Amino acid sequence: MTALTPVLPEAPQGGTPGKGSTTAGRTSRRFSNGKRGLEPWLYLAPAFIVLIALLGYPIFQLINVSLYDYRQAQVSGKAPLNFVGLENYQKLFADPQFWTVLGNTVVFATACVVFTLLVGSSLAVLATRLRPWVRSLLFVVSLGAWATPAVTGSAVWLFLFEPTLGLVNKTLVAIGLTQFEGYSWTYDKWSAFGLVASEVVWCSFPFVLVTVYAGIQAIPTEVIEAARIDGASMPRIARSIMLPMLRPIVIVVTIQSIIWNFKIFSQIYIMTNGGGIAGQNLVLNVYGYQQAFAASLYGLGSALGVIMTALLMVITLVYLRILKRTGEAL
């Protein structure tokens, strides 16, 4: 990934220019103070204490609670704790709603990932062909979308797609599509998911745009020039040079998007009012939350949390595998 170093213009340059052996020297002398015993641990301690207390311990507790029949009575200490082993999981696996919710999550998250990547990377390619002021405009506007909090983004979306007052329906009716008169976008399961997905794509494509654009910029022009002199056509250059060089970035961006989109909570919760009509728009995250805090089935909710965590861990492991294969040094 040395290819990316040019996009760190503000970072102080490593090594003094002019010293012939800087690059070779730097890789072997990455650390000057290898054997200082406790020192790194002193720097690490505060962060890791916090992480253990607020991530490690809760994960352990999550697994723990998922093995109990944990309800309101147990929370208030009125009933004894009842160890039920894997019963919560068995209940879930036998429940058709769980499988529907799992399916929803996969379909919804995949759609968000695909569209985010498509929009983000095609805009990144487009951005390389723009006049500077147009590019700046595109970036500033995208940053605006990126910076918009999920809560306010959802609020604006709900307003735009409001059945009677919303601009979208008004416009659709005005151009002759009268079936949209008072049409509720959140009534139908998939139109509701589509509505949420459009908001998600809107506020997450800028991340892809910015990173992929930085990646494209980091490809040395000499490489492209050389290929052109050798007579490679532009599509050929794109396929055989740019894509392979961008591959690590594309992988990282994809995995990040998968992780973020599998975890979407606020947008679904707000836009479909807690999971949609009769829970039709529930995703794993919201489902687990509802089971725990609305239905007071903390054990069941925790089991859902564990399943969710396990799913994301699998994705993470794949990610680490790929990083390793591309020869990334951590």
Place this chain on the structure above:
Amino acid sequence: MTAVDVSSVPRRTTKADAPQKLRKQGKRRFGADAAAIVIALIVAFPLFWMVLSALKPKTALDAGDAAPYTLEPSLDSFGRVLGVNNFGQYFLNSVIVALVVVVLSTVLAFLAAVALTRYNFKMRTKLLIIILVSQMVPVEALTIPLFFLLRNAGEAIPLVGLNQLGSLVLVHVGFSIPFAIWMLRGFVAAVPLEVEEAARLDGASSFRFVRSILFPLVAPGVVACSVFSFISTWNDFLFAKTFIISAQESQTLPIALLTFFKPDQNDWGAIMAGSVIMTIPVLIFFVSVQRKLVSGLAGAVKG
């Protein structure tokens, strides 16, 4: 939208002769510019509509006024938002929580990043993997154990118990640290070893070097990275909803905004005005650090 930008990416021809190619490129470039401007307008539209609706008078909004302008801008909606009990308090709460989280998580993450980039020790790679993995834990799933943890913690230290701003600070610091470490690594590693060696020769202790030389050098990057802790804290609605159960005075902005949603008669003017108020601080932060942010992201992606 995808269809537009895919098709609008110009493909360069190679076989055309020079002047023709130039003309063609100019034309195509214009096409790309035009497409990009249209896309930028589409992307900006929701934000524009938010601001516009916040400024429209209530009567116009209730009548479903779809005009893309308003002839009689009014601050009534903002007035209604600010007039709600304690709105100032909610805003202040959000600011306090976000700032404390930013400072704490950045300092802790910076120190950890120093250890992980400038020292070589046995567990280094393992720790990095742990950090990467912990970034991916679905924090929403942890609401349940955290709820119990904070309830118990509150009995020992009231400041971080349920219904206290401290509880929000605590969980957000925890969740911000992994990504912050990940992003800061690039900045910390970029400071050349020679600087460190020079400092040592001059007799600076390790901590002195970190505090007086390293930190000022990477400070701009650190600020840029802190935008992520800021945003996730500022935007948080789940933890505020779960942990601040009964104490109205500890509520934060997102929850306050949701109180304007009423089953039948949403006060859209107030919702939009509240949204504007909530979006502006993030926008300012984001735009002011965006240059650093891009390089920081690239550094984080560098892996």
